[in-house]
Amino acid sequence: MTIYTEEHQELRATVRRLLEKSADRAAVRATIDGLDAYDQALWARMSAELGLAGLAIAESRGGSGFGVLELSVVLEEIGRANLPSPYLSTVLAGLALTLADADDTTARLLSGIASGERIAAVHLDTGDIRKSRGVEPSAAGHVPGGPIVGEQVLNGTARHVLDGPTADELVLIGPGEGSVVDLGGDGVTVRRLAGIDLTRSHAHVTFDGAAARPITVGGDWKDRVAALAAVLLACEQIGGAERVLEISTCYATDRIQFGRPIGSFQAVKHTLADMLIELELARAIQQDAVRLAATGAPLAELMAAASTAKVACSQAFVQLTSDMIRVHGGIGFTWEHEAHLYFRRARASARLFGDVSAHSDRIAAHVGL
Amino acid sequence: MSGSDTGGRPEEGIVDDRPSLAVFGRTADAWFAEHGRPANMSLSRSLDPAAHVAAARKYQRGLHDAGLAGITWPRQYGGLGLGAEFQRAFEQAARGHETFGDVFTIGLGMCAPVLLALGTDQQKRRYIRPMLRGDEVWCQLFSEPGAGSDLASLATAAVADGDGWVVSGQKVWTTYAQHSDFGLLLARTDASVRKHLGITMFVADMRSAGITIRPLRQATGDQEFNEVFFDDVAIPAQNLVGAPGNGWRAATLMLMNERAALAGGPISSPVTLAAVTELIRNRGRQDDPVIRMRLAQAYVAQRGADLFAERIAAQVAAGDEPGSFASIGKLAAGRVARQVAALALDVAGLDAIAWDPTEPDGSLWAYGELYAPSLSIAGGTDNIQRTILGERVLGLPREPQPDRDTPFRELRRSP
Numbered sequence: 007m008t009i010y011t012e013e014h015q016e017l018r019a020t021v022r023r024l025l026e027k028s029a030d031r032a033a034v035r036a037t038i039d040g041l042d043a044y045d046q047a048l049w050a051r052m053s054a055e056l057g058l059a060g061l062a063i064a065e066s067r068g069g070s071g072f073g074v075l076e077l078s079v080v081l082e083e084i085g086r087a088n089l090p091s092p093y094l095s096t097v098l099a100g101l102a103l104t105l106a107d108a109d110d111t112t113a114r115l116l117s118g119i120a121s122g123e124r125i126a127a128v129h130l131d132t133g134d135i136r137k138s139r140g141v142e143p144s145a146a147g148h149v150p151g152g153p154i155v156g157e158q159v160l161n162g163t164a165r166h167v168l169d170g171p172t173a174d175e176l177v178l179i180g181p182g183e184g185s186v187v188d189l190g191g192d193g194v195t196v197r198r199l200a201g202i203d204l205t206r207s208h209a210h211v212t213f214d215g216a217a218a219r220p221i222t223v224g225g226d227w228k229d230r231v232a233a234l235a236a237v238l239l240a241c242e243q244i245g246g247a248e249r250v251l252e253i254s255t256c257y258a259t260d261r262i263q264f265g266r267p268i269g270s271f272q273a274v275k276h277t278l279a280d281m282l283i284e285l286e287l288a289r290a291i292q293q294d295a296v297r298l299a300a301t302g303a304p305l306a307e308l309m310a311a312a313s314t315a316k317v318a319c320s321q322a323f324v325q326l327t328s329d330m331i332r333v334h335g336g337i338g339f340t341w342e343h344e345a346h347l348y349f350r351r352a353r354a355s356a357r358l359f360g361d362v363s364a365h366s367d368r369i370a371a372h373v374g375l
Numbered sequence: 376m377s378g379s380d381t382g383g384r385p386e387e388g389i390v391d392d393r394p395s396l397a398v399f400g401r402t403a404d405a406w407f408a409e410h411g412r413p414a415n416m417s418l419s420r421s422l423d424p425a426a427h428v429a430a431a432r433k434y435q436r437g438l439h440d441a442g443l444a445g446i447t448w449p450r451q452y453g454g455l456g457l458g459a460e461f462q463r464a465f466e467q468a469a470r471g472h473e474t475f476g477d478v479f480t481i482g483l484g485m486c487a488p489v490l491l492a493l494g495t496d497q498q499k500r501r502y503i504r505p506m507l508r509g510d511e512v513w514c515q516l517f518s519e520p521g522a523g524s525d526l527a528s529l530a531t532a533a534v535a536d537g538d539g540w541v542v543s544g545q546k547v548w549t550t551y552a553q554h555s556d557f558g559l560l561l562a563r564t565d566a567s568v569r570k571h572l573g574i575t576m577f578v579a580d581m582r583s584a585g586i587t588i589r590p591l592r593q594a595t596g597d598q599e600f601n602e603v604f605f606d607d608v609a610i611p612a613q614n615l616v617g618a619p620g621n622g623w624r625a626a627t628l629m630l631m632n633e634r635a636a637l638a639g640g641p642i643s644s645p646v647t648l649a650a651v652t653e654l655i656r657n658r659g660r661q662d663d664p665v666i667r668m669r670l671a672q673a674y675v676a677q678r679g680a681d682l683f684a685e686r687i688a689a690q691v692a693a694g695d696e697p698g699s700f701a702s703i704g705k706l707a708a709g710r711v712a713r714q715v716a717a718l719a720l721d722v723a724g725l726d727a728i729a730w731d732p733t734e735p736d737g738s739l740w741a742y743g744e745l746y747a748p749s750l751s752i753a754g755g756t757d758n759i760q761r762t763i764l765g766e767r768v769l770g771l772p773r774e775p776q777p778d779r780d781t782p783f784r785e786l787r788r789s790p
């Protein structure tokens with residue numbers, strides 16, 4: 007009972023081949039060690055050449071008109087490779103804009119994303135940002151180049167914006183309201199942050215009279231986008247967890263102590279079995295959430311499934327990565343080994359788009375408390 | 376069950392009068408609306424076991440007569456020959472209702488798939504339909520005092536005698552042997568070869584002369600499992616399942632189906648998540664953040680187990696062997712049961728420790744907690760499942776097995 011068709015398996019194989027070739031351990035390491043947050047040449051191939059950024063964007067906007075199912079395949083592969091990439095943020099922005107797609111602002115950014123020219127990020131925590139209306143260029147108080155009528159004036163800070171350092175545009179997602187900001191525009195300062203996860207970049211983005219273009223959204227837009235964010239991230243987490251188990255299984259088969267492969271010792275074997283159990287139970291939940299998100303399920307059902315997936319996949323990924331380090335012994339604790347890179351990503355992912363306790367509380371409400 | 380037997384294609388000589396999925400779903404819904412009773416009445420089985428088994432037989436008979444039993448099984452043996460999607464529709468309709476998994480899972484979920492895959496045509500014609508009708512209940516005669524996890528070291532002996540066989544030895548932990556008509560029995564037919572090779576499977580008629588069944592009392596206080604003694608029990612040749620010496624293959628198939636069945640949770644915890652949620656509300660604990668967190672965690676575990684079980688069930692309904700992968704589901708079901716039972720026990724507080732015997736509710740929470748550990752033992756312990764996953768799914772090297780190549784009669788065995 008898989009949710010994927012043969013075409014999906016082909017898509018998976020294509021992406022896996024590309025990432026195995028262009029984003030192997032050494033390549034990922036080079037990206038991290040350099041100052042780039044991602045490999046720009048690879049991004050160009052993924053987005054422009056293979057059309058992966060526009061998978062879920064309508065054909066009328068330059069995309070290929072698929073949906074969450076196809077994104078889930080790509081995100082699982084990105085998770086496997088532990089790839090530093092603005093893909094998650096960009097396609098999430100694409101889904102958010104598609105849900106609201108009604109005007110020129112959304113149309114333009116969607117085309118930009120689909121063609122691979124624009125990288126987008128989303129921000130779901132807009133409480134600290136003040137918005138006011140733009141004024142006529144002739145009016146008193148208008149700053150040259152600043153927001154005009156039809157635009158909004160932004161002041162305040164968007165904190166911890168995922169992929170903020172690399173994004174061209176930021177989609178602000180508020181309850182019942184949304185807007186798009188050009189991060190290269192006047193009055194915008196992007197401050198890149200240091201962080202636990204070396205494969206992702208974050209920024210505090212400060213607005214000082216910056217211009218934003220409002221977009222028209224439905225009342226439940228924010229909840230829906232938040233649920234989609236959790237589902238997409240869960241896909242990355244599953245991909246990462248799957249790869250972590252493969253690497254660990256391989257190591258336990260090759261590493262000899264006491265004259266036998268360590269994987270033949272029951273303590274190690276059972277640890278790996280437990281990793282498999284965590285992975286597959288989380289995967290069953292993630293697949294269900296993907297299916298619901300792809301078929302446009304009612305919001306309440308989608309939110310419950312998304313929260314369940316976010317909790318299950320966060321816990322599984324953290325558990326698997328910490329087990330991975332232990333199964334590897336000393337080598338697993340070295341800077342050179344990739345184990346800590348997955349461990350870091352697992353820790354950070356568990357906190358993104360709502361942590362385990364926030365989602366658990368939502369689940370408790372869904373169950374009836 | 377081989378794929379060709381169970382596919383949705385019409386079979387020769389049989390008029391194709393199979394219902395559409397929609398009609399089938401409506402029939403199932405209507406049947407449960409009229410005859411179903413709520414699940415979670417599992418306590419009834421400890422209060423009056425005979426009445427419970429009688430109710431179970433009546434339930435299964437009703438299902439059969441309504442055209443709702445043996446959904447994916449071949450039509451010539453009494454099944455409906457329908458596809459996996461019909462099985463799913465049935466499960467949907469059955470959700471929340473008592474389905475007497477404790478009585479029927481061993482027969483329908485474990486013995487039948489083995490008979491359908493390895494039995495003779497005559498055996499299939501004789502046994503499958505009465506099983507589907509609830510007329511005959513089956514048990515699993517595998518474990519022995521000296522052979523549990525190491526099932527292949529079993530010592531009950533079957534000796535060829537004229538046309539048939541004579542069996543002597545002892546089985547133990549045999550669930551519902553006292554209510555069963557038949558059982559699938561593993562016995563040793565050759566002690567001169569290594570342990571896996573000398574085993575043979577038989578159909579045992581539980582009313583045969585020489586069989587003595589002694590109920591054992593379980594930790595919960597119930598009497599579900601039994602000791603079964605075989606004293607020179609005659610078994611006719613036609614009751615041989617597969618070839619002599621091929622019993623291990625049959626046993627493995629049955630154990631795989633057992634894990635898949637246990638993954639589905641038909642005989643899992645008597646305490647459900649819904650019951651615990653209601654308990655939390657009744658006790659006014661719904662705003663306690665620790666309780667909310669624990670309930671959410673239990674829900675996540677339950678969803679994982681349920682969704683994984685759906686995947687395995689679809690595989691089985693489609694005619695595939697469930698494989699070693701199903702062990703994940705069995706471990707998950709045990710884990711959920713422990714988690715849910717412990718939460719209920721904590722929320723019920725002192726009422727789950729000591730209760731007024733006239734209040735039926737009190738004992739349920741204690742019962743759930745006492746029952747939960749059995750799910751980590753029956754059907755192969757948690758350790759054994761983990762080893763299976765490590766070796767057969769992940770492909771890790773086996774542990775050294777010093778006894779693997781030793782002839783059975785030279786083995787060191789438990790006293």
Ligand SMILES: Cc1cc2nc3c(=O)[nH]c(=O)nc-3n(C[C@H](O)[C@H](O)[C@H](O)COP(=O)(O)OP(=O)(O)OC[C@H]3O[C@@H](n4cnc5c(N)ncnc54)[C@H](O)[C@@H]3O)c2cc1C
Pocket residue numbers: 272514515516517518520522523524525547548549550551600749752753754755756757758759762
């Ligand atoms: C409620 C219930 C119903 C049952 N119903 C039936 C039935 O209907 N028919 C039937 O045939 N059997 C039945 N059983 C028996 C069940 O299958 C066995 O109890 C089980 O396989 C364990 O065997 P054992 O009890 O001999 O324990 P042992 O095999 O002695 O195990 C004891 C402990 O040692 C561990 N252990 C043993 N070997 C290993 C190893 N190689 N590696 C790691 N750990 C190991 C086990 O995990 C366990 O923790 C039932 C059991 C229960 C509890």
